[in-house]
Amino acid sequence: MSVAELIEGRHVCICAGAGGVGKTTTSAAIAMGMASRGLKVAVLTIDPAKRLASSLGLSELANEERRIEPELFERHGIEMRGELWAMMLDAKRTWDELIERRAPDRATRDAILGNRIYQQLSTAVAGTTEYMALERIYELHEERRYDLLVLDTPPTRNALDFLDAPERLSRFIDSRSLQLFLRPGLFGVRALGRGTGLIFGMLKRITGSDLLSDMSEFFGVFGDMAVGIRERATRVGELMADPRTAFLLVTSPRTDAVDEAIAFRRRLRESRMPFDGAIVNRVHEVTGVDASADDVEPDLGALLGDELGRKVARNFADYLRVAERDRENVRRLRREVRAEPLIEVPLFDDDVHDLEGLARVCGFLFAEDAVRA
Amino acid sequence: MQRLLEKRLVFVAGKGGVGRTTVAAAVGLAAARSGKRTIVCEVARQERMSHAFRREGAGFRETELAPRLFGISIDPDKSLEEFLVDQIGSRRLASLLFHNRIFDYLAAATPGLREMATIGKVWELAQLERRRGSDSPYDLVVVDMQATGHGLGALRTPRTFADIARVGPVRRKAEMIDAFLRDRGQTGVLAVALPEEMPVVETVEFAEALRRQMGLELDLTVMNAMLPERFSRADADAIEAIDGAHGAPAVAAALRAAVSEHHRARAQRAQLRRLRAELDGEVVTLPYLFQPDLGLAEWQRLSGELERRT
Numbered sequence: 001m002s003v004a005e006l007i008e009g010r011h012v013c014i015c016a017g018a019g020g021v022g023k024t025t026t027s028a029a030i031a032m033g034m035a036s037r038g039l040k041v042a043v044l045t046i047d048p049a050k051r052l053a054s055s056l057g058l059s060e061l062a063n064e065e066r067r068i069e070p071e072l073f074e075r076h077g078i079e080m081r082g083e084l085w086a087m088m089l090d091a092k093r094t095w096d097e098l099i100e101r102r103a104p105d106r107a108t109r110d111a112i113l114g115n116r117i118y119q120q121l122s123t124a125v126a127g128t129t130e131y132m133a134l135e136r137i138y139e140l141h142e143e144r145r146y147d148l149l150v151l152d153t154p155p156t157r158n159a160l161d162f163l164d165a166p167e168r169l170s171r172f173i174d175s176r177s178l179q180l181f182l183r184p185g186l187f188g189v190r191a192l193g194r195g196t197g198l199i200f201g202m203l204k205r206i207t208g209s210d211l212l213s214d215m216s217e218f219f220g221v222f223g224d225m226a227v228g229i230r231e232r233a234t235r236v237g238e239l240m241a242d243p244r245t246a247f248l249l250v251t252s253p254r255t256d257a258v259d260e261a262i263a264f265r266r267r268l269r270e271s272r273m274p275f276d277g278a279i280v281n282r283v284h285e286v287t288g289v290d291a292s293a294d295d296v297e298p299d300l301g302a303l304l305g306d307e308l309g310r311k312v313a314r315n316f317a318d319y320l321r322v323a324e325r326d327r328e329n330v331r332r333l334r335r336e337v338r339a340e341p342l343i344e345v346p347l348f349d350d351d352v353h354d355l356e357g358l359a360r361v362c363g364f365l366f367a368e369d370a371v372r373a
Numbered sequence: 374m375q376r377l378l379e380k381r382l383v384f385v386a387g388k389g390g391v392g393r394t395t396v397a398a399a400v401g402l403a404a405a406r407s408g409k410r411t412i413v414c415e416v417a418r419q420e421r422m423s424h425a426f427r428r429e430g431a432g433f434r435e436t437e438l439a440p441r442l443f444g445i446s447i448d449p450d451k452s453l454e455e456f457l458v459d460q461i462g463s464r465r466l467a468s469l470l471f472h473n474r475i476f477d478y479l480a481a482a483t484p485g486l487r488e489m490a491t492i493g494k495v496w497e498l499a500q501l502e503r504r505r506g507s508d509s510p511y512d513l514v515v516v517d518m519q520a521t522g523h524g525l526g527a528l529r530t531p532r533t534f535a536d537i538a539r540v541g542p543v544r545r546k547a548e549m550i551d552a553f554l555r556d557r558g559q560t561g562v563l564a565v566a567l568p569e570e571m572p573v574v575e576t577v578e579f580a581e582a583l584r585r586q587m588g589l590e591l592d593l594t595v596m597n598a599m600l601p602e603r604f605s606r607a608d609a610d611a612i613e614a615i616d617g618a619h620g621a622p623a624v625a626a627a628l629r630a631a632v633s634e635h636h637r638a639r640a641q642r643a644q645l646r647r648l649r650a651e652l653d654g655e656v657v658t659l660p661y662l663f664q665p666d667l668g669l670a671e672w673q674r675l676s677g678e679l680e681r682r683t
Contacts, residue, residue: 020390020572120484120537171481202470203479206460208541215482255666256421257390286630291623299624303615311603312612315634316627318663325665349636351570 001341002366003030004037006277010246012141012239013150017250018260022281025352026250027152029361035084039147042085044136046129046154055354056086063090076355085146091132098135102225117218129154130165131233138236163271166237173230241273249278251333253326262336277341279365280330284323285346293317374683377592378404380561382499382514384528386579387565389519391572392597394421395667396565396659397517399676405442406676409512412443414495416518416527425668443511445498449487452494453480459504460542489534489547492527496550528554528587554587561592566648568596568641577651591654593683596645598661600638609635657682
């Protein structure tokens with residue numbers, strides 16, 4: 001069992017998890033591993049380490065996917081039978097393109113792009129980056145140019161925020177109904193009765209009239225487009241639950257990360273979302289050892305002298321303590337994910353930020369024995 | 374550290390997994406120990422800090438966790454409702470507005486309104502004159518703040534919001550908060566980093582963005598979870614010379630763990646040097662703790678380390 005089996009036949013692979021657990025590296029390694037098996041794969045990352053990006057030959061940020069040079073893999077002795085493409089999400093650009101495509105005419109387009117409410121959208125509305133990542137994946141999925149799309153999800157405060165992104169955007173778009181209320185004397189205000197005047201009086205007192213008129217203008221020009229974008233947001237949401245989409249949960253063995261992974265798993269189950277396995281990065285591993293640090297200290301002393309032997313034994317005691325915590329947390333996670341596979345990637349001696357590092361991660365993600373019962 | 378504790382508001386910034394909550398708690402403990410009435414604000418939902426002190430979370434209430442140390446979890450919706458009460462001057466009318474469908478639409482559609490209310494609450498906690506005369510002022514407010522992307526998120530919200538609103542009471546309030554956040558005498562920023570490639574890059578970028586967008590400097594950077602330097606190069610050579618050649622699995626594992634630790638500690642020192650070279654301000658280290666999970670006792674210990682090392 002390996003990641004290749006977990007996501008076989010899928011078109012989209014979403015790697016979700018908290019920040020700081022190695023999600024970007026894992027996504028890149030999965031994409032590379034699948035590409036090396038002959039697929040045409042694109043990986044969409046949000047905020048990659050510069051050294052990782054430049055080691056893939058991607059010096060500048062690009063919202064368009066770019067192919068990683070085949071020679072690069074050759075040079076590092078990695079067999080690449082398929083194609084690996086990578087791109088980095090530019091949320092503002094993706095929004096702008098969406099508006100450009102959907103606007104019925106030039107004037108509407110310019111009015112929206114120039115509106116101040118719109119300009120704050122891509123940065124200030126929570127969940128917009130998350131949504132735009134999905135939107136981009138959806139678009140590529142529709143184009144059917146790739147066998148597999150791997151999505152490295154944005155580092156949200158809480159991994160669960162990601163799942164709510166399409167719903168939040170829909171909620172935002174629903175607020176276009178505001179325009180009905182914001183224009184004085186229109187049908188909306190009268191239909192809603194006397195209380196509405198009071199509400200507007202208070203709103204105006206708080207926000208000032210400019211904010212309300214900007215919003216009115218925005219939703220006025222946004223008008224008919226909103227319906228289309230909303231429908232699209234619904235389809236983007238559906239893509240997450242599509243049987244051709246795989247959900248992998250990435251975590252570290254730290255207690256807080258595992259707590260969050262467990263909450264995420266439960267949430268997926270409640271929302272009837274697919275779940276295909278968990279990947280635990282940076283595990284302090286000790287295999288086949290049942291002796292304690294005290295037991296080995298005499299042997300170490302004989303090999304290294306008393307002083308160094310004692311230091312090595314003390315270091316081992318600390319290591320075993322952390323390894324025990326990792327093992328317990330992985331056990332907890334395993335109980336939660338039940339029958340689904342769980343792949344462990346050990347802690348390396350150095351950071352992964354180049355092709356060799358990715359290849360090493362692939363060795364664990366795609367190893368036959370990587371999944372232990 | 375002493376300089377930091379003399380501010381009224383300190384943001385502890387860093388990405389997920391770097392130990393931000395731990396450092397925020399350590400700063401809070403140090404401030405309380407030095408006699409300051411201190412409150413630590415958590416903006417995330419986990420309420421990790423208040424859970425460590427007592428069984429249940431503090432919620433949206435200022436709760437005393439230890440002598441002079443308070444905690445609060447800042448809920449955006451509750452902050453927004455409180456903001457409305459203050460602006461309208463009537464709890465009944467504010468509640469009417471808050472639960473109104475049109476307002477709900479407006480709140481969803483106005484970029485950053487909830488974020489604005491959240492930072493507004495943080496600001497309110499830091500004022501000598503509280504919104505309710507019966508609330509006592511704090512000497513120091515510590516905020517456990519997630520830094521997202523290259524942006525400064527919460528810190529920039531008031532400026533963004535003032536620009537959106539242009540006129541009116543919201544704008545005036547937003548400008549007041551923005552001015553407070555930009556005032557180095559009042560507001561301090563502490564960044565938490567890990568001795569790894571990505572967090573170091575992000576911390577340097579954060580410092581640049583902080584300067585460019587807010588005109589603020591990092592007052593202190595904490596390089597967290599530094600492994601002890603147990604082995605010299607000669608030690609490592611001696612260990613590596615026999616690594617793998619020994620039969621007993623436990624002994625081999627102990628030797629491997631030592632070599633691995635040596636390499637990781639060395640890589641960490643290189644990252645620390647890099648961070649120090651690229652940042653102007655002070656960088657202080659905190660040790661990696663081998664305890665399975667960190668709680669109050671570890672926070673106390675790190676808090677002491679923080680005071681000693683700065």
